[in-house]
Amino acid sequence: MNTAALVFRAGRVRCGAKVKVTNSGLFAIGGLVSGILLSTAAVVWAATSVARQRPIASSLLRRRQR
Template sequence: MPNPLTTPQTATTTLRAGRVRFRARVSVTPVGLVAIGGLVAAILLSVPPIIRAAGDARRTAD
């Protein structure tokens, strides 16, 4: 029996706009999804300090 954490999950989508068609397919393991989630969380948590620092820099420059 294969390990469920290493079994890839696959998603496919097709977008059509007039005569143009775009097909995308992604395959990722559950462990990869956890890694992607961690990266997204880190990015989202880093935004408020960056905005706060930019506001502080602007106030001191005025």
């Protein structure tokens, strides 16, 4: 069992949180974070595919933005 605690104070306001996670839970969290990062990379790759496949189209887009 892994435990983490956080206490935040700002003036008279105080907030606290405590979390307990098992080793398998940490493994699951790591898998979720990895999936999010990989899917973000796939979205960026798809969004920039026009510039990679059609250099003339990407140069026209740059001209139009100026």
